[in-house]
Amino acid sequence: MLARVLLLVATCLIFHAAFSTYEHLxxxxxxxxxxxxxxxxxxxxxxxxxxxGIVGASLNAPPLKEITxxxxxxxxxxxxxxxxxxxxxxxxxxxxxxxxxxxxxxxPSPREDH
Amino acid sequence: xxxxxxxQKLASYRVNNSRASQDVFKKGEALLKAGKAPxxxxxxxxxxxxxxxxxxxxxxxxxEICLQKLADKFPGSPRVDVLxxxxxxxxxxxxxxLEYYNELLLQDPTNAAAWKRRISVLRRAxxxxxxxxxxxxxxxxxxxxxxxxxxxxxxxxxxxxxTSALQALSHALVLNPQNPFTFVQFAExxxxxxxxxxxxxxxxxxxxxxxxxxxxxxxxxxxxxAFRTWWxxxxxxxHLLEGGPSSPSNTSAPKxxxxxxxxxxxxILSAYKGKELEYQRRLVEGxxxxx
Numbered sequence: 001m002l003a004r005v006l007l008l009v010a011t012c013l014i015f016h017a018a019f020s021t022y023e024h025l026x027x028x029x030x031x032x033x034x035x036x037x038x039x040x041x042x043x044x045x046x047x048x049x050x051x052x053g054i055v056g057a058s059l060n061a062p063p064l065k066e067i068t069x070x071x072x073x074x075x076x077x078x079x080x081x082x083x084x085x086x087x088x089x090x091x092x093x094x095x096x097x098x099x100x101x102x103x104x105x106x107x108p109s110p111r112e113d114h
Numbered sequence: 115x116x117x118x119x120x121x122q123k124l125a126s127y128r129v130n131n132s133r134a135s136q137d138v139f140k141k142g143e144a145l146l147k148a149g150k151a152p153x154x155x156x157x158x159x160x161x162x163x164x165x166x167x168x169x170x171x172x173x174x175x176x177x178e179i180c181l182q183k184l185a186d187k188f189p190g191s192p193r194v195d196v197l198x199x200x201x202x203x204x205x206x207x208x209x210x211x212l213e214y215y216n217e218l219l220l221q222d223p224t225n226a227a228a229w230k231r232r233i234s235v236l237r238r239a240x241x242x243x244x245x246x247x248x249x250x251x252x253x254x255x256x257x258x259x260x261x262x263x264x265x266x267x268x269x270x271x272x273x274x275x276x277t278s279a280l281q282a283l284s285h286a287l288v289l290n291p292q293n294p295f296t297f298v299q300f301a302e303x304x305x306x307x308x309x310x311x312x313x314x315x316x317x318x319x320x321x322x323x324x325x326x327x328x329x330x331x332x333x334x335x336x337x338x339x340a341f342r343t344w345w346x347x348x349x350x351x352x353h354l355l356e357g358g359p360s361s362p363s364n365t366s367a368p369k370x371x372x373x374x375x376x377x378x379x380x381x382i383l384s385a386y387k388g389k390e391l392e393y394q395r396r397l398v399e400g401x402x403x404x405x
Contacts, residue, residue, distance in 0.1 A: 068327040069292065070323065070324055070325065070327045070328075071327060073293075073295075073339065074324060074338055074339065074340055075338070076130070076295070076339070077338065078295060078339070080130045080131055081293070081295040082264060082295065083131045083132065084261050084265050084268075085131055085133065085261075086226075086227060086230040086231075086234075086259075086261050086262075087230055087231075087233060087234040087237075087261065088133065088234065089234060089238050090169045090170050090200055090203060090204060091203055091204060091238065092170070094135075094170065094171060094172075095170075095171065095172030096172075098136075098171035098172055098173065099171070099172035099173070100173050100174075100175070101172065101174075
């Protein structure tokens with residue numbers, strides 16, 4: 001919350017400083033004076049906006065994720081790591097429960113095939 | 115669940131090799147019906163994943179749709195051929211399916227996936243000795259397939275041939291030396307084979323791998339695989355302290371067994387925190403002090 005507010009304030013300050021610089025330069029142009037240095041207040045405003053913006057952006061960052069191999073391994077499960085999908089059996093008893101067919105044709109019992 | 119969330123979840127299932135057929139089918143079918151299936155390269159992997167989930171749940175009409183799309187796009191691809199074979203496994207008997215895979219292997223002897231499917235079908239048909247022979251031949255040809263070694267270990271363990279299982283698992287360990295899951299499987303198989311010092315050694319290696327980067331172990335109780343490994347350490351040290359059988363592999367037990375026992379007990383009990391686990395905690399504490 002505070003981070004968003006800080007970012008918003010920093011953005012407004014930056015835009016305000018930019019607009020002030022533009023106004024100042026057009027004021028000098030209207031008076032036909034040569035372009036002098038930017039007024040100190042605008043410089044200070046810009047630097048303050050930078051600092052507030054950095055603080056706000058840092059606080060607004062999402063929480064850090066772990067990167068070590070151990071932390072990754074801690075999250076995995078045995079079912080994932082031992083799934084052996086190349087050898088997986090897709091003809092299980094689950095088909096009797098989840099099927100959309102009216103009746104599953106009875107497959108010949110495995111022992112009859114010997 | 116939004117579209118992108120569904121797609122992300124499905125992609126994470128593909129990456130993690132999970133087999134969550136119900137969830138995949140629910141999300142995938144919804145995406146397919148809404149016409150929002152991804153169109154790019156990811157789309158083909160999505161179709162394959164959905165086809166496998168559909169066959170797993172015997173929803174063959176959806177599987178047919180996916181298979182048709184894949185066959186149209188990739189005619190003559192070995193991957194699609196194997197998928198067609200899996201679809202055949204769902205409706206036809208053992209012999210036609212085996213003939214189909216033999217056909218595929220005659221045409222292309224390097225089609226490892228078809229060979230693996232044949233071994234899987236042989237195992238399902240209860241000709242386990244034939245399946246084991248084929249699997250050993252397969253592993254002689256394609257050594258660097260950790261999946262195959264794990265499957266061989268599984269076959270041996272289901273027949274209680276623990277020494278052969280340990281040999282197969284040691285090959286898997288050589289191929290995946292950084293994977294703590296293989297170490298824990300090796301340790302648990304050694305424990306089943308009554309080789310307690312070997313089991314303890316492997317459990318300790320595994321726990322080192324898993325909890326190596328914890329900077330404050332007191333505040334992070336073990337979960338998942340770490341918890342299972344600590345239980346393995348506790349059981350092994352307990353039996354070794356009681357004077358277990360001698361090790362068939364001549365492994366010597368570590369010296370500080372008592373200290374390990376105390377550490378393992380502490381780690382295990384720290385996982386049972388909070389009011390909901392109060393009862394389990396008392397059960398475990400009771401078991402710990404019992405002789």
